Amino acid sequence: MIIAGMVMIVIGLFGWACMHFAVGYRITDLTLGLSYISGTFKKLTYLYIFFIILLIAGIIVYAVGVYKKKTRDQLSRIANMGQGGRQKNICPSCGLNLMEGAKECPRCHTVINE
Numbered sequence: 001m002i003i004a005g006m007v008m009i010v011i012g013l014f015g016w017a018c019m020h021f022a023v024g025y026r027i028t029d030l031t032l033g034l035s036y037i038s039g040t041f042k043k044l045t046y047l048y049i050f051f052i053i054l055l056i057a058g059i060i061v062y063a064v065g066v067y068k069k070k071t072r073d074q075l076s077r078i079a080n081m082g083q084g085g086r087q088k089n090i091c092p093s094c095g096l097n098l099m100e101g102a103k104e105c106p107r108c109h110t111v112i113n114e
């Protein structure tokens with residue numbers, strides 16, 4: 001999802017730059033094979049808007065992807081308790097700090113498997 005967002009941002013930025021150049025300088029857009037005629041300007045404007053939307057959508061997808069990954073990483077860190085993960089001596093169920101070598105969580109009574 002992060003990669004998809006990045007791809008969208010890159011395509012969006014690239015397309016936006018192309019459109020900006022083509023619309024701004026009113027030259028023939030070689031990348032799209034469109035010769036500049038009055039009707040093409042309208043098409044270019046639509047493409048320009050499309051690329052901006054793609055860019056914004058890409059940023060949103062990227063942000064959501066990063067947020068989800070962060071949550072997933074946190075969950076896996078807790079799940080990795082006792083398997084060399086950093087979150088040792090923390091209850092996997094309620095997150096309570098446990099004493100070294102505790103067999104059961106004193107708050108929620110989750111059995112700790114080390």
Ligand SMILES: [Zn+2]
Binds near residue numbers: 091094105107110
């Ligand atoms: Zn607990």
